Amino acid sequence: MSAPARGAEAGPDAPGRERTAQRLLASSAKLSFDPLKDVDWQSPPVPGRYYAPPHHLSLYGTELWDTLGEEQRIELSKHEVASIAAVGIWFEEILMQMLLRHAFDRDPTTAHVQYALTEIADECRHSVMFARMISWMGVPAYRPNALAHNLGRIFKATSTHSQTFGGTMYVEEILDAFQREVMNDESLQPLTRQVSRIHVIEESRHISYAREELLRERLGPVRRRWEQLFVGLIVYVATVSLVNPRLYAAVGIDPAAGRRAAAANPHWRATKVRLAAKVIGVLDRAGLVGRTNRWLLRAAGVLA
Template structure:
């Protein structure tokens, strides 16, 4: 059995990793200590901005009273957090594969290992938040879950860092609004703040690594297709239709209403706009996958 040769220590890659390692040493969190898990929910406060909810503006939304709308916000935040755990578990395994055949004395590999440690803490933090809410860990459906099982074992460089960029950026955009909204539940704001600060380093690492890569025109079509599938399944998994039952809405009726909801689609387009631009710069948006991005609701 042979191993791949170690990559050279390119100056820009090492400079990026050294900067991120220094930032990690200076500003990292322990969610077990830095989140007030003993605090109860504040009555009357949403868990996410109302205009971010999948049914906002629909006829179904108009039929809900204020308590039901707040309950819907709680379940939707829990669903997004469970999908975050699912993808972070995939990402940790992809990063281990990325580091496996590379020189562990490089700052680049050491930052990959540092990011894995961050993601472990984030997954525990999201799980504790779901438990604190007292709601199910919805997660993706069985098909998406099992496709993730394949993806984490076979992803290429472009798929690893393109997929990472997409999921982390769309969550980052959502959580920046949560952490800055003083009308929301304090605990969801605490969790969002920790995740945003630490994920900013992960996004920088993935973005610069993605843009360093070069793929030829034939390979690019293949990579575009797989990145399109990642975007599609990650996006449609954010809101598990089962959660609508918590506010008395049949899951299938809720799914149809959310899918047709122009407010929800506009929210997804806005949250994804920055990362779609980065993927485009990397050559990972094109005819091969635009139909998947539209089906996911992230392209106008």
Template sequence: MTVQDETPITDREDIAKRLLRSSAKASFDPLVEIDWDAPIDEDVYAIRPERLSLYGTELWERLTEEQRKELSRHEVASIASIGIWFETILMQMLVRHAYDRDPTSNHVQYAYTEIADECRHSVMFAKMVGRLGAPYYRLDSVTQFLGRVFKTISNGPLTFGGALFVEEILDQLQRESMVDESLEPLVRAVSRIHVVEEARHMRYAREEFARMWQGRNPVSKLYSRIVLGLVVYYSTTRLINPKVYAAVGLNPREARRAARRNPHWIDTKTWAARKVVATLGGAGAISGPGRYFWRKAGLLGRPGNSATAATSARA
């Protein structure tokens, strides 16, 4: 199965024209649309408890309900911090993508539009992190350095494959959060804006990835699979910064080990990645040595788990 079988590739200019039209009708200014002065409701979760990295573990049982809710705010802040990191990389890669192309084309004008969207999203995420009472969870120096390398060596399939991966993971978590009225209102408002605008970004990335992947030779595809696997591994394993555990009184090293082995957390990551795994796996972009990193990141399910095994098999 190929990406084309799942998502027919339309004319590049035609799809960009439609995306530009959609952007004109449904774009948001988070600084205006969101009530940033509203108090944070600390009596509710910021994300569903079953999506938290320690849910179901012995450490989870040690926490009070108040600590669990505080952990939810810090884990949302950590995920948003990763979002800011990758959006900053993506904006640079989109500028490079547009650099040698005709700016009068719809395709390049939509790339510029997406860059503007991502700028607003990064500001929105940053403001949300601050309002949740959490710090900006800066990545470790190795991952920070690898991010610089990736944006420099990225080719077309890597740019759009990597973008699609990060956007799909966030999209799945936020689609669930935005409709759950039991969750923190600010997180729901941020999720709603991001979901609406990222739907266009994912369409753009999905079709551009498919278009560029078709023309790659076997060596280029092998290179792309390996680098994409590394990007996926480092992005996924850094979603939850160990410092979030210290914020609720846990030992970061012990909690990180528990989260890494937690079947509930592995299943959540597999669930969040299932669509992008189907898309990229169907194209043959998750195979060979690169597939090792997807599995090591916990995105292809747990051995013996029928639900996650079915997702993995489709890839």
């Protein structure tokens, strides 16, 4: 009998991996979207409608919020959605490279690798969709700061299995929780609801793939602490990058003052805790929440 290909799926987890991938490939074939055709990019924004629920905005409930008129609040919602979308593109670009590294060492004839490649194709379309939405809004593509951007450059090239799928779980789950509320709120802009719906449907498969991979990994006590630290850094950098302080200038607020107000805002912190609750629970089950990184999760504002 010939030896298996380098990186071929083997061991007790292989049948489970293949069953999961086959199910996800079947779902992808049945329900996938082309955002260039399935989003109505020709429709203009509807006057008077928010781009995200007001209670999800970083300044909601603060004294600065009270100084804003209704048009300024709607404008703030537009810029915050654009900032979140730009961070989504940034992380999806990182994720695509991590998935390529994951596939590179494995047997391409397996369903497991073929689903990884299918997910990369999904993420390419999502990045284009988010970029088109930012252009449709007519606002800047707010990118993470230079430190976060260069940490991402290192992370995409060096991440371990737990860091790859733990980071993926965190970013995808927190965006999923946010976008589920957007897509179900009929008072919001129709186009942001369309984009959210497409992303939620397709990301549900990505989340299943990442969650099962994450929970399969067996970590010893020393390795677990190392992985906790790096996953904590990923959570911190991704979370603080969601709302770029530069966007506050669009509604006449000094960016430094806006950043301080958001950081001190108990409502914004409670919102982040609620959006992240499900994924923090999954990371905990995987052994990736502990005393090594709880301080980072609290600093990110996602742990009560």
